Amino acid sequence: MEQTILFTLNGKAMHLTADPQRMLVWVLRDDLGHTGTKVGCGAGLCGACTVLVDDEPTLSCSTPLADVVGRSVVTIEGLAKDGILHPVQQAFQEHNAFQCGYCTPGMILRACALLKKKPRATRAEILEHMEGNLCRCGAHVRIVAAIEAAGKSMGGAL
Amino acid sequence: MKRRDFFKTTGATGLFILFRNYLEAAPQLVPTRPAGYPKDFNAYLRIGGDGRVGCFVGKVEMGQGNMTSLAMLAAEELDVPLERVDMLMGDTDLCPWDGGTGGSLSIWQFGPVLCGAAAEARAVLLQMAGEHLQVPVDQLEVKAGVVSVKGAQAKQVTYGQLVQGKRIERHIAEVKLKPVSAYMLVGTPAPRKDAQEMVLGAVRFTADQRMPGTLHACIVRPPAHGATLKSVDTSAAERMPGVRVLRDGNLVAVLHASPDQARKALGLVKATFEGPPPALDDVTIRRHLASKLASGKVSVQEGDLKAAEARAATPVEAEYFNAYVAHAALEPHAALAEWKDGRMTVWAGVQAPFPVKAQVAEALKLPAKQVRIITPHIGGAFGGKAAGPQAVEAARLALKAGAPVQVVWDRREEFFLDTFRPAAVVKIRSGLDPAGRIAFWDHAVSGTSDREAEIGYEIPAKRVSSTGDGGDLGTTVSGLHPFPTGAWRAPGANTNVFARESHMDLLAARAHVDPLAFRLRHLTDKRVIRVLEAAAERFGWVAGATPSGRGVGVACGAWRGTLVAAMAEVAVDKKTGQVRVKRVVLAQDMGVVINPDGARQQMEGAITMGIGYALSEGIRFKDGRILDENFDTYQIPRFSWIPVIDTVLVPNPDLQAQGCGEPPIVCMGAVIANAIHDAVGVRVFELPMTPERVLEAIKKG
Ligand code: FES
Ligand code: FES
Numbered sequence: 001m002e003q004t005i006l007f008t009l010n011g012k013a014m015h016l017t018a019d020p021q022r023m024l025v026w027v028l029r030d031d032l033g034h035t036g037t038k039v040g041c042g043a044g045l046c047g048a049c050t051v052l053v054d055d056e057p058t059l060s061c062s063t064p065l066a067d068v069v070g071r072s073v074v075t076i077e078g079l080a081k082d083g084i085l086h087p088v089q090q091a092f093q094e095h096n097a098f099q100c101g102y103c104t105p106g107m108i109l110r111a112c113a114l115l116k117k118k119p120r121a122t123r124a125e126i127l128e129h130m131e132g133n134l135c136r137c138g139a140h141v142r143i144v145a146a147i148e149a150a151g152k153s154m155g156g157a158l
Numbered sequence: 159m160k161r162r163d164f165f166k167t168t169g170a171t172g173l174f175i176l177f178r179n180y181l182e183a184a185p186q187l188v189p190t191r192p193a194g195y196p197k198d199f200n201a202y203l204r205i206g207g208d209g210r211v212g213c214f215v216g217k218v219e220m221g222q223g224n225m226t227s228l229a230m231l232a233a234e235e236l237d238v239p240l241e242r243v244d245m246l247m248g249d250t251d252l253c254p255w256d257g258g259t260g261g262s263l264s265i266w267q268f269g270p271v272l273c274g275a276a277a278e279a280r281a282v283l284l285q286m287a288g289e290h291l292q293v294p295v296d297q298l299e300v301k302a303g304v305v306s307v308k309g310a311q312a313k314q315v316t317y318g319q320l321v322q323g324k325r326i327e328r329h330i331a332e333v334k335l336k337p338v339s340a341y342m343l344v345g346t347p348a349p350r351k352d353a354q355e356m357v358l359g360a361v362r363f364t365a366d367q368r369m370p371g372t373l374h375a376c377i378v379r380p381p382a383h384g385a386t387l388k389s390v391d392t393s394a395a396e397r398m399p400g401v402r403v404l405r406d407g408n409l410v411a412v413l414h415a416s417p418d419q420a421r422k423a424l425g426l427v428k429a430t431f432e433g434p435p436p437a438l439d440d441v442t443i444r445r446h447l448a449s450k451l452a453s454g455k456v457s458v459q460e461g462d463l464k465a466a467e468a469r470a471a472t473p474v475e476a477e478y479f480n481a482y483v484a485h486a487a488l489e490p491h492a493a494l495a496e497w498k499d500g501r502m503t504v505w506a507g508v509q510a511p512f513p514v515k516a517q518v519a520e521a522l523k524l525p526a527k528q529v530r531i532i533t534p535h536i537g538g539a540f541g542g543k544a545a546g547p548q549a550v551e552a553a554r555l556a557l558k559a560g561a562p563v564q565v566v567w568d569r570r571e572e573f574f575l576d577t578f579r580p581a582a583v584v585k586i587r588s589g590l591d592p593a594g595r596i597a598f599w600d601h602a603v604s605g606t607s608d609r610e611a612e613i614g615y616e617i618p619a620k621r622v623s624s625t626g627d628g629g630d631l632g633t634t635v636s637g638l639h640p641f642p643t644g645a646w647r648a649p650g651a652n653t654n655v656f657a658r659e660s661h662m663d664l665l666a667a668r669a670h671v672d673p674l675a676f677r678l679r680h681l682t683d684k685r686v687i688r689v690l691e692a693a694a695e696r697f698g699w700v701a702g703a704t705p706s707g708r709g710v711g712v713a714c715g716a717w718r719g720t721l722v723a724a725m726a727e728v729a730v731d732k733k734t735g736q737v738r739v740k741r742v743v744l745a746q747d748m749g750v751v752i753n754p755d756g757a758r759q760q761m762e763g764a765i766t767m768g769i770g771y772a773l774s775e776g777i778r779f780k781d782g783r784i785l786d787e788n789f790d791t792y793q794i795p796r797f798s799w800i801p802v803i804d805t806v807l808v809p810n811p812d813l814q815a816q817g818c819g820e821p822p823i824v825c826m827g828a829v830i831a832n833a834i835h836d837a838v839g840v841r842v843f844e845l846p847m848t849p850e851r852v853l854e855a856i857k858k859g
Contacts, residue, residue: 026418035366036359038537040488041569045789048488076359089357096349096755099763100221101356102489102537108357127797134789136488136538137221138766140800142759 007068009034010078020066024058025049027065028075036076036105040134047133050106051075057113076105079112088112091150092143099137107133111147119154121147195271201254202275203232205283209303209318211236211243213272216256217264218248218509219352220536220543221763222819223756224264226351230752231269234344235276235336237300238317245351248533250515258510260541260645265752265815266718273335281330286320338750338811345811347755352535361535364492364507369562372494373402374417375555376424378410379571382782383641385431394426404558411555417566435782436640443640444479447583447605447625450638454623457608461619466598470589474664477585478657480827480845481776482578483646484786486794489537491548491575492566495556502529502556506549507536514546521550522557529553540767541645542576544632570787577644578777580629582606584657594669596680601658605638606630609650610824611658613716615680626650640782647764648820651717652771652827656845659713659828663704663835672701673832674712685721685747685810690714692808693723693745704832705839709740711832713825718817720748721808724765724825726801728833735853737834739769739799744822745806749813761805761822768826770795776846 001019008014009032018027028034028051037060040048044062051060052074053067079086085093088111098104107130114121114129121129126147135143204212213232219225229243246252248259256268280300287305288295291313299308306314338344355361378390387410392403395412401423402413412427414420438446467473493506502522508514511531519526536543548565556563567575582605591597598619601611608624629635630649634642646652666676674694681687690712693699699712709730714723727741742765751757774793778785786792827845835841840855 022418026416029366030416030418033368035362035368038363038489039365039566040490041789043569043788043790045569046488080358085354085357092357093349093353096353096759098221098350098353098356099223099759100487100489100536100538101352101361102221102363102487104356105359108359130797132796134488134794134796136486136540136767136794138763138795139759140766140795140797141762141803144797144800 005065005069007070008072010074018065020069021064023061024051024063024065024068024073025060028060034075034077038102038105040102047110048103048106050109050133052109052113055113055116057110074109076109079108086112087153088115088147088150091146091153095142095146095149097139097142097146099139103133103135103137103139107135107143111143111150115147115151115154119151121151123148195256196254202272203279205279205317205321207318207322209238209242209316211238213243213245214253215245215247215268215272216250216253216512217259217268218511218533218536220259220509220539222264222760223350223753224259226348227265227752227756228269228272229351230344230348231265231273232276234341235273236280236303238303240343240348240351242303248511248531250511250529250531255512258513258544260509260539260544263718263817266817269752269815274333277335278330278333281333282328283317283320285328285330287315290315290320344750344752345754348753350756363489363537364494364505364534365490365564365566367494367505367534367564369494369496372562372564373413373415373559374420375404375411375413375552375563375565376420377551377565378424378427378429379574380431382431382435384435384782385433388430388432390430391428394428395423398423398426402559404555406554406558409551409554411551413555413559413563417564421568438640439780440481440776440778443581444583447581447638448477448585450604450625451583451585451602454602454604454625456621456623458612458620458622460621461598463598463600463619463621466619467589470591470597473587473589474661474668475585475587476661476664476843477583478660478843479583480581480653480656480771482581482643482779483771483775484573484576484578484777484792485540485542485646486572486792487538487540487542490567490569490572491543492564493546493549493552494562494564495549495552496562497556497560500528502553503532504530504549504553505532505534506546506552507539507543508533508546508549509536509539509541509543510546514549517546518550518553522553540647541579541649544645545577547575569789573777573787573792574784577632577642579646579649579652579771580606580626580639580643582626582653584653586657586661588661588665590665590669594671596665601654603654603657606653607650609654610648610715610717611654613658613686613714614683615662615677616682617680640779647767648717648824651715651820651824655713655715655824656827656831659715659825660831660841660843663711663832664841667704670703673704674699675701677712677714686714686716686723689721689723689745689747689808692806693725693743696745696804696806697725697743699725704836706836709833709837711829711834711836713828713832715821715824717821717824720746720816720818720821722746722821722825724829726829726833728830728837730834730837730852732838732856735849735851735856737773737830737847737849737852739773739801739830741802741804742829743804743806744825745808746822747808747810748816748818748821749810750815751807752815754807757807757818758805760819762803764819764822765803765826766795766800768823769799769801769830771845772827772830772847774846774848776848
């Protein structure tokens with residue numbers, strides 16, 4: 001059932017032969033070596049596998065490859081440009097917004113999606129937007145602070 | 159940093175200073191060296207020709223930030239910048255032996271050992287610099303790895319220049335550690351050394367490690383505890399292209415080059431199991447554990463309990479319960495094993511690489527020297543990765559497969575195979591004397607140990623007994639639990655502090671005394687008093703009898719030498735029983751603070767995790783089946799649950815650094831229970847305090 005699949009990954013055109021029913025996360029991690037995307041629950045319940053598909057936060061453990069055909073996928077590896085961290089990455093680093101770091105790629109990408117649309121997101125909006133991403137280490141307070149700071153640096157300051 | 163880079167920068171080319179046994183030289187500086195740490199301090203530190211310092215540490219980084227705090231200690235003692243210290247952790251070939259990471263012991267136990275090595279290194283370097291510059295050592299000073307003559311800065315030599323091309327073996331008998339008052343780096347907030355890799359997604363956890371030709375293995379698991387494999391039919395799975403099936407005794411696995419295909423193939427395996435399921439379930443467990451209370455082992459017996467009880471007014475007796483709690487680290491257990499040239503190398507996310515090395519060697523019947531465990535960053539552990547069953551599984555399969563084998567558990571396996579924090583029942587019988595002081599205290603616990611049953615309240619007669627010693631450290635106590643239990647962030651303490659500090663509030667209410675004042679009345683230990691006062695000040699505690707309707711609570715505890723006081727404010731929805739924690743203040747005296755920012759992170763994390771076991775986390779099980787299999791039914795704290803958190807570090811520079819990662823969690827059950835009681839006037843005696851339980855308590859009045 002393998003098919004030729006075309007999509008964009010971190011700005012580069014991808015051309016692979018794969019079963020379109022396979023979940024994106026495994027293809028990213030194993031076929032394409034992008035291990036920055038993590039698996040926490042494998043069932044759409046933790047957000048560790050969050051990537052951006054056409055700027056929308058998407059759970060790659062529950063997204064078949066077929067769903068990203070012709071679309072643009074961004075993973076944590078594609079966020080920094082020319083060695084310069086994305087403002088959200090920068091803010092996470094400055095706030096030490098992680099402990100073990102396992103949830104971090106998913107957190108950063110989900111936050112990016114929000115701030116791109118709405119750099120002036122309020123704290124309540126941030127909480128609501130991030131609710132589905134779990135962090136067992138309890139880095140939440142710092143993650144929220146980092147997102148607020150990133151929003152400001154992305155032009156959300158009043 | 160990747161291992162390869164590590165060697166590049168620390169110059170693994172033989173330009174090392176070699177140190178003799180620091181401990182024999184100055185035993186008074188390391189009073190408690192745990193048995194087993196190598197005596198040869200060359201094992202811990204190397205200084206490269208480029209001046210970089212390599213630190214070899216058998217501990218592992220699992221999110222607690224010890225990679226950074228241990229590097230800070232070495233940098234401080236050697237007088238080199240933190241950026242110049244490279245850490246290599248958890249590799250049994252390259253690092254000195256270590257018993258395992260946990261119990262908040264990294265700094266308390268290992269810190270002095272590392273400081274000792276660094277102090278001797280510095281002394282040797284100074285001696286060499288004195289010879290090189292032809293001045294007595296007492297005229298030298300060190301800044302950022304450069305030794306210079308005091309008052310004549312131009313006369314200088316760097317650590318790197320001193321060791322260039324030479325292999326030096328020296329020993330200095332008298333080595334003094336830096337006094338805390340001279341610390342420049344330790345005690346200042348430092349960013350995590352691994353921060354940049356973290357935000358780039360470049361940290362390679364175990365499941366991210368790859369080896370050409372790796373096969374991913376999915377293992378056939380029983381559906382229930384107590385069930386063993388009877389028959390297995392793998393023919394359908396084997397018809398899938400690329401699938402291999404391996405069997406080693408009871409271990410049956412399907413393997414494929416892609417993890418998702420291996421998982422798919424596992425679904426095609428037909429297996430039958432036999433064996434009687436354990437009779438207990440998540441409801442009956444409580445009476446089962448309670449029935450063992452009377453047979454507990456007595457560990458504390460002071461004063462005359464009977465006589466004191468006779469003098470006291472009506473005894474206050476209560477039974478407390480907590481459910482089994484999962485570790486639920488976000489990173490599942492993972493291991494990658496490679497059998498090559500007669501050696502088994504296993505990358506595994508385990509808290510104790512050296513004990514796991516022995517475990518793997520035993521399972522494979524290999525001499526230990528033929529096994530190497532390498533521990534990459536761990537994505538959270540909390541006690542749940544103390545043992546390394548997945549490392550053994552991967553190694554057994556790799557030996558059979560003739561290819562590297564990776565085992566990564568899925569979330570269902572995580573919940574099924576977890577060594578839960580044990581469920582436990584605590585019964586406390588106590589009473590007040592006519593003056594409103596506690597006359598006696600009888601604390602019996604079943605299911606977990608007696609750790610932290612006592613905080614040292616001044617009580618004339620007391621007794622503590624427990625049945626569960628070892629059950630919270632991973633030893634199976636026969637007949638007590640229906641499945642394996644183990645260490646969970648501050649073993650035993652969460653249970654006992656919940657009961658003890660809830661009971662203190664019961665007595666305070668009985669005495670019509672403010673709960674904080676009631677505690678202080680029974681305390682003489684200055685450190686406990688100070689953390690309570692520090693928390694009260696930051697919280698803005700207003701004295702008053704409980705319940706006050708305000709929804710505020712207090713609790714205090716001690717763990718690993720660290721004293722903790724917590725205050726919380728909650729809101730309770732009387733219609734639904736839903737509890738919202740609005741604010742938590744946590745004050746902590748942990749002795750010398752290595753990295754204040756790291757300490758605060760641990761405190762914030764512990765408060766958050768503590769809200770989980772207080773309000774929502776309890777494993778449901780029946781007939782040996784674990785009914786919670788993922789995060790849909792097993793709810794851990796989410797963004798919307800997080801209160802305003804305020805952490806207070808109570809300074810105590812005269813005390814060696816104590817534990818940090820575990821202590822701040824121990825009060826969370828009690829402080830929330832006490833705040834709920836203060837809000838609605840009813841007490842919940844069971845953890846987790848789910849909306850149903852809170853509602854039931856409200857209805858009962
Ligand atoms: S791994 Fe995809 S949501 Fe958890
Ligand atoms: S930092 Fe460990 S799960 Fe979030």
